[in-house]
Amino acid sequence: MGRSNPVNPDELAAGLLKGDRRAVARMITLVEDQDERANEMMKLVFPHTGRSMIIGITGAGGSGKSTLIDHLIGRFRRMDKRVGVVAVDPSSPFSGGALLGDRVRFQSHSLDEGVYIRSMGARGYLGGLARATTDVVRIMEAMGNEVIIIETLGAGQDEIDIIHVAQTCLLVLTPGMGDDIQAMKAGIMEIADVIVLNKFDLDGAGQCLRSLETIIHTGMSEDKGWAPRVVPTIACAAKSSDVHGVDELVQSIMDHQAYLHRSKKIEEVRAERIEQELGLVFKDEVEKVVFAGLKGTGKKRKYIESIRAGKNDPYSVVEEVLSTFLKEEILE
Amino acid sequence: MTRKKVSAIQAQENREINWDDYLQAYYEKPTSFRTWSGYETKELYTPEDRDGENYRENIGEAGQYPFTRGIHRNMFRGRYWTRREVVGLGSPADTHERAAYCFKNGGTGLNTIADVTYEMGLDPDHPWAQQEVGLTGVNIAHLQDMETLVGDIPLDKVSWSLITASTAAAPTMAQYVAVARNKGYDISRLRGSVQNDPIHFRYCGFRPACPLDLSIKLGSDVMEFCTREMPKWYYTTVNMYDLREQGLTAPQEIAYGLGIAMCYIDELIRRGLHIDDFAPRFTFYVSCHIDILEEIAKIRAARRMWAKLMKDKYGAKDHRSMQFRFAVHTAGCSLIPQQPLNNLVRIAYEALAAVLAGVQSLHCCSYDEPMCLPTEKGHLQALRTQQIIAYETGVTNVADPLGGSYYIESLTDKMEEEALKFMKEVEDVGGMEEAIRAEWLDRRFEQEAVKRQKELDQMEKLVVGVNIFTDEPEKTTPLGVQRISNISTKSQIEGVRKLKMSRDMNKLREAINKLRDTAAEGRNTIPAMIEATQTLATTSELLGTVREVFGYSYDPMNIIESPFK
Amino acid sequence: MAYQDKRDAKTSSDPFVGLTPLKNMSGFEIKPFYGPEDLAGLDLDRDIGLPGDFPFVRGVYPTMYRGRQWTIRQLGSLGPPDQANRRIRQLVDMGATGISVCLDMPTIMGRDSDDPLAEGEVGRCGGVAIDTVQDMRDLVAGIDLQKISINFVSNSQSAVILAMFYAVAEERGARRELLSGTLQNDILKEYQAQKSYYFPPGPSLRLTMDTISFSIKNLPRFNPISISGYQLASAGANPVQELAFTLANGFTYVEEGIKAGMDVDDFAPRLSFFFKAHNDFFENVAKFRAARRIWARTLKDKFGAKNPASWRLRVHTQTSGSSLTAQQMENNIIRATIQALSAVMAGTQSLHTNSFNEALSIPTPLSERLALRTQQIIAHESGAAWTADPLGGSYYVETLTHRMEEETQKYFRIIEKLGGVVAGIERGYFQKEIADSAFRYQQEVEKGERVIVGLNRYTEEGETEIELREIDSDFEPHKIAALKEFKARRDQDLLRSKGEELRAVCRTEENVMPTLVSAVQAGMTLGEAVDHMRAVFGAYREQAIF
């Protein structure tokens, strides 16, 4: 089954559902490559998804996300859950290359067959990364992982798109980020269900904790039901005795999940996820079908020429294309 | 710049000459005038480059503060440097045999190097160790191994350098001292050294064995013990060399090396020792890379910086504290497997640079190191290189023969200036311990290593056989290949298994408990380690016990539990 | 066991300290330490100056190797001319930028390959057999003589070699003004050391001057002489003797040129030198530096040269063949390596590094490549070539340079008293001085006062086997057959008349070169030409010197 060999969607999907790890790997690659066969496969996979616990973790580089995940994997494995991890690195889009080093931190699970880890680079297309991530999470669900952890870097809008698939979102901060925290007040409220204040042994940790709590209290409206929690942790320590806060973190995650289920919010969250996926797939497919479709007809060049010559503008062109296109398609 | 690829030399003698290539070679000039560390050199240096220099204060004569020109006035006329070859071939018995060979051929000091498993603090029967016991050095699991290694070598006569760098240096000293005492030697008369620089060793792949606090604790225990009990012993060789091998530049090498040295010094002072009690026995391991003149300047700068540091920062009064004593190891990273005999040329230049810089102890790489462990032939040639420099070239007649050279003096100043900048940078990060803890230094190493490779990729640095004058790859190693005997490895594993079954467990347990208590009370662990070694505690048992007291897993690889619970 | 007879550790004394002489090879006492006070007597501007400036102590060019790397000149001779030709191509392909060609023993002795005395010696010992102009054609076939400079290690036979070279260049239509190359052509040192001469010193010197003036007129880029200390040193001269005698020989050629009516500035710029890079690193560096200063000052002050090119002493260097040992041959790699570095730090213009197995065989491909790579490693990796005269200013090096110069002046005074170099040769002065030095050195080695690793210390029983290069031994009969055929094809009458002409011109004071050129064009062999000249000049026999 060389990468250059043709791939049969049915066979792959069947392999995946049987838990064939290589089939899973290959399928993720097709999704990443935006291979035209991917959609067919995803159709076969989709019915087997939607039941896993999905946790998202984001934060700045060096905040200790991977180490935290390493601890989380350990805890979930102790609960006998199968765990899937999607480690997304949206950085370095220019050269197109990526150096994905998260596996170094997941060392303690490097032989555990109950853990499936996949590293993903940005490949120079940030928008597409969100789409690919949602698909990968579905694949990991279908292969039978009960917990899926999505890790991504930073907290910009693109990263928020990536993380939005998750039911419980963790934002990892470290002391000494005071100014940044002020600046991202809104972002925090939007995405974080749990705020992890990692490296709590560093100077200024207490101060930071207090200002985070203030932000949450002042920003919190009573009817929301779940107030973001701040959990101080020390995830990265040479001695196991120096690791702190992981149990509390797991507890907070479980509490949030319990809240979602208890309040039926989980359905809302799942619907939101589907809405987002639909949006992403739409954007992608419409672009693919419409914009790429123009390419073959020679019309694209004509439009570009007319815009360049000052006879037209991009807005009118899109309007025109869409209206004629939609008419034709829908009327058919 | 394009270069022709020269094919196998024996084939096709009768080719047509490419005259364009020839002319390019004929009119060739250096493409870069930067030193190996990247500093611009001027076309020429003149007396003006030494304007404003204060000879007495900043250079001085050899044997006088600040020792720029050497730590002894008569240098090699008093004594040659010690010519060492590093030996470590699997089992203690095989290693002993090679050591004897080196003595027979004129080696004047003995270096034995620990293997990976020993440095990691694992016994040979550890699951991670079994594949790799003895691959890169000698494995010492317990007292009897050390006894075998020592054999009939007279410890009061030979200057022995024990190359154990990690926290395992503490068990090494314990084992060595125990054997010496059992053989009836007065340990206060033993001469030699132990590498004992666990802090730096985290950067050489031994992080699990070298957490920072434990590194400072055990490293300083050895230093303190030797300061009190073994006045002729050099209890640390702060290893700038290994740092350089990571891809650093010359001034970075000395800046970070001195930074690490200061971590130990600060701890020893915290323990109540005076700088002049211990600083005279502080030694360094320095690299000599291929840029001969830059390396000489680097070492001269290091001597000056150490002298000033001791005097001004630590208030040393004893001039011996201010003398920068160092061993040189020629740069392994300058050697390549392509056209391997060329390495003999490189090693000779690097060794020459070390001697011109006034080295105290020199180890030449074996030319075959990019391929395998040194062969006997390789070892011998490395030794011969030193002997030729010593006896035939006449460079040993004069202390600091390059002193006064406009270029060298100016480059020495440059090295010092740059190294001070790097030290300042570390200070700004919060000091060396913080730079290590925050992995600032890791990132620096990574950046520099990538830069070094890019310099080659982009032809900014030229290396014969890498990016110029390349030939078809060799099919064989000219003077043979060294292999480690499987038998020796297996016997090492079996040996420790048998030993563990046959010990007096009560005595052992008692000694281990005592070691644990000593560590827990914050006292020096070496005496307790010596006692435990006598009850046949193994290397991993000694280290594991102390590790647990410090809150680490008993086993650095986190597989085995302590048998003493 | 071996270490038990080692020193007592407590005394910290090395068993061999004190055995290494604290005198250098020239016998100077060396102080343990040099400092600023040692330079007190030197005027930095007058005595040292800048690279490229008078008196050129710091190098003959201002930017030295930044302007151009030294010429990597390796030995391209081997067997018959066509084999040597292949070897030259191979060396150039590996990155050599200059070539030296040695002659085989019969050619050196002025005999053709078919001479009964040549039997078994043709094309041996890394020398090429040159009998005829055809051999010269084969040797340089396909080699652009305007681009690469071939250094012919020829002496007594230089006039004939030059004639053949000139003839071949002419027929190939090369532009004379662009032709480069070198003749060793230093006959004086033959009498002093190497002992391969045909004629008495007077006529020999005349031939040398004929080649020089012919070359100055016709081949302006050619170096007609390479005044050689190397062979003096190989015969046993210590470094200061090598320096003093070589420079004295050089001044003799200058005087002869002036005597012959040439303007010093016309020919002095074409004189070049050839030194040995010997074991003592700093002494070697000092020797080159002193040589440049003495030459510059003497040419300017004594001979009134005005052209700066006349003041510049340009030098080719070879690492020391006599320092190589047949024992533990790999050690020779280290020796050549360090000697080569000293030559570069001393500012050589051209360098030949010996192959490590030369003591036992002619170089093998492996050893030859390593010799070449040694120079390339210095050039590209060592950093020694990045700044001019990197050792300049060093208290030790400057002091030693000064000392070298002083000692050299002492020798000059002795030579002057003897009545000059030729008179000195006739009285056996140089021969005796050199023999004495050689004897002293040998004594030191035998007593172990001077340690040679692997020879008198750290000796080993068994030796590693090293591949030796066997040259194709069938070629001698072929070479002889080809020569006979060549001889048979010649116009015998023309040849006879060319012989008469050659003898005639030898009897006059005219330049022999034009006649020699036409003689070799007519097919005259090297052996025949030498015989004709010997008939006029007579043969030289040296008196035994003890």
Add this chain to the structure above:
Amino acid sequence: MAKKKIKVIISKVGLDGHDRGAKVVASLLKEAGMEVVYLGMYQTPQSIVKAALEEDADVIGVSYLSGEHLVFTPLIVEEMKKHGLEDVLLIAGGSFPPEDIPSMKALGINEVFRGGSLTGEIVKYIEENIGGQGA
């Protein structure tokens, strides 16, 4: 459309911790546009192959230094076979004698890059050889 990316696993194996070469190669392959999954030190043949499988890697690069090449190579190849990864390129870097290269290749290493190799050579080899072997 996204470009197909070359995905490379770079790893040390066993206890030897000389990871500088592996890190440098990882960084420079990244700069050459590849997706590099870096595993770091103390990997076993099993953990390397598990990662390669999950990541659907095109190439596995292992770095050797201390004479462990003959010990681990057969173990890695065997593990790859066990998981059907015969089509993944296996390359080795580091220090080993030329005498061992034929046997390493016979064991299943596709290519070796010893010290003194240039990044360009490695990139070129990978680009020209992925997907090709075994197919």
